[in-house]
Amino acid sequence: MESEMTGRTADLIVCAALGDPMSTARYEGLCAGNANTRVLGVMVCYAPTLDLLRRAAAEKKNFIVSREHPFFLHGGLYYSYGTDGLEAAMKDDPVVAAKRQIINANQLMVYRYASAWDLFKPKAQSLALAQALGLKPLPSAPGDRSRGVVCDVPRTTLAALAQTAADRVKAFCPRTVGDAAGSVTRVAVLAGETDPTPALARLLADPKIDGVIAGGGGTVDEVDGAIAWFQDLMATGRKIAMLAIGHLPSEAPGCAEMAKFLGGVFPALPIEYWETPDPGWIPRS
């Protein structure tokens, strides 16, 4: 089914549905393509990879909604991760050039609604991850607009939950901080980065929380951020450990959830969520 709607109109409808016009947000909204192009179909993904762009062109899904930026400009969604140097480093980059060529040649449009989606439903990504892992989140406090959710689990270990993550969300590069063999009964689930540190500290304020399942996203989490704080938390004597399942596997369930949401926004348009595998691997014996 084809519509007469352009990308610009679709963007306005999405922003209205999300309750926040994100046209001024850096690295969000229309990231690539011509907004006056007629929308033929909608594809939702974690990252608009080259392979997905080629497939979108072949299958006429030219309105692409992504969690990440087509040219790798993540920006500071929740922390001060600078991308100014990256923009300069990307000038004349062959990968960026190839993606632009495919987008323009096939009249694709890439729209990013990461912050907008999170502002609309702050817990959506973590909730979707928890549900994908088979966990049932506890009700959150009224007015709680933090990202994480908390789940009671039958006594288990983070090592066992790592297998669950591998089986259910294809997280094949899990890493743990602390004792993965220690028992856990209440876990905080936080899709994406663990930063900012004060937010993680608030999420873990309940002393009964003895495990964290997060995505983990890089140096901003580790030495410079919340994982360093988490190590210090453990050193104070708190019995707690963390399972970092990887950024993509942690965010993907929320992207699928967004596709369902957009199905309600555009009932006449074919909307699909396309998954991508985590590209990482760890040599194992």
Next chain:
Amino acid sequence: MHPIDIDKSISRRGFARWATTALAASPALAAADPLTAAQIVDRIKKKLAEEGVVWGPSNFDRFHLGDPGIQVVGVATTFQPTLRVLQRALAAGKNFVVAHESTWWDGFDPVEAFLQDSVCQAKIRFAEQNHMAVWRIHDHWHRRKPDPIFTGLARKLEWSAYYKYEERPRHYEIPEMSLEEVARHIQQKLGTQNVVVVGDRNLRVKTVGDCAHILSSVLPALRACDVALVGETPQHDTFEYLRDAMSLGMKKGVVMISHEGLEEWGMQACADWLKPVVPELPVEWIATGDPFQVPAIRV
């Protein structure tokens, strides 16, 4: 507030007993004039200047915890002054910690942002009760030629022979091997399984570029070498960039290790460098260690 079990830490009275014992056990130390942390820093700056590293402005390099006027009984160098490192330093009789990375969980160490945090309070209390201080040397340690952080990594990887600092800094020309063999070599030499790789396992690798922690730093290494070896980079941009590069047919790989795995060997070298600076005090490197372990899973 988080429950803090700080009882394991050494109390003020305990420290006094321990310090007295330490001083008594070392007549030379007991006879010498007490040396403060600030005086040690002055000596470090002097030695750096003699090596051509003149002390200048830095967002990082200063005292971050404790009183610079403490009487130092031992010096520990480390990569990151985590609370566990401070506990281990104290247990080893070292109350002045010279660290490369941050104390307060943000690159610029703004303790003010965390003063209400119970973990921050515990760390401050631990230092106060045990007369400890933490001083950071990041920028100035990197300014030495050759950069000891990266010669330390080369030594740890047993790749020093392939590291031609004068010709191409942070660039290794290694005997050809597959990407998987590179990753396994790094696992073995660093003593950690925490090595996450993006790329074809069978990619033939002759050159490796080590790089800092964001995509803008990874790109020059990737463009110059077969493989970029990076300390904890954001997966959402670096991994996705490489995925697309491979899709275009580029024969490249990324090997991600922890920030500690990349850099902490340079602070091991710092301990040896410091010994002649403070000959009257014991100096020891304390490993921060890789924070990540890799659980076994069935794939």
